[in-house]
Amino acid sequence: MAAEAQRAQVSIRACEIRDIPAVAAIYRHAVLTGTASFEIEPPDEAEMLRRREAVVSGGHPYLVAESGPTVVGYAYAGPYRPRPAYRNTVESSIYVHPEWHGRGAGRMLLSALLAAAEERGFRQIVAVIGDSGNEASIALHAALGFTHAGTLRSVGWKHGRWLDSVLMQRALGPGDASRPTG
Template sequence: MDLRTSELPDVVAITAIYREAVLTGTASFELEPPGLSEMQARRAALLEAGYPYLVMESDGSVAGYAYAAPYRARPAYRSTVENSVYVDMRFRGRGVARRLLDALVAETASRGYRQMIAVIGDSANLASIRLHEVAGFSHAGILRSVGWKHGRWLDTVLMQRELGRGDGAPSALAPHAASR
């Protein structure tokens, strides 16, 4: 499997992977899966703002993708990112998510970001919670019953990991984030 920066043609597979996650899972609290043009626009906005957007490819197929995005829009949060990792159901259990997350952490840290937040849909999402634990994330809290999806209330689990110098003195802020 090859890990690389996403390219525009990848968005077709990314859209299909995300569609399945929205329709059947709790990782995303979206209720209706966005179409191809919306997913292209979302990816373009993140890349234009300087955030990494990665894919794992296996024999010409996108096995999964991961990206970093702003944690919050206000300037004080500019050195903090939120991660997203999605894996095609055919490739789950093969270490794709872990490789994507590790690469995303390294790439985001190299760009000067200082904290990464995982906003995990549902406290029953043990696979995602465990993935983040083994990748060095700490539990930061649980927001109980904040989303209604698939006929039930869902929690949001917050996890956090330092990047680079973490919460050391901010001699420099994330270069891409500083311009926002």
């Protein structure tokens, strides 16, 4: 019951420019204290705004989760790779404020991101999860239909240790059952 009440307090919407300070703060914490991102130095708000604009201007979804007026997480689906053959595949990124971990905001964000990417006609979504020890992220993706596609061992060095990247993948819409329309 308490978890349902917490989920009810969260709504998902498109990220707006006014959300960038909160998005940057959430990401800053993840960069400095975690292993989900392999960045070492957190980007400033101007860089986070530039990144958001690149995602949105490319027709990709960029969402925030908010509780009241407070942004508690964000997620986006950006281009998987720049070459044209990859244009129907996106890569997901999702970050939640540490006080909101385990409270349903991540599941709501990822579910909404999957729907938004599918609505835009994308056919595959790939998650590149930093650190094979990130069990919560791996479990969340698996619960929403992602399957394990591989593990790249010891490809990142952060916080004094080698880190893996876990690749997970999920079809969107008809996936590869038919030719893309675009």
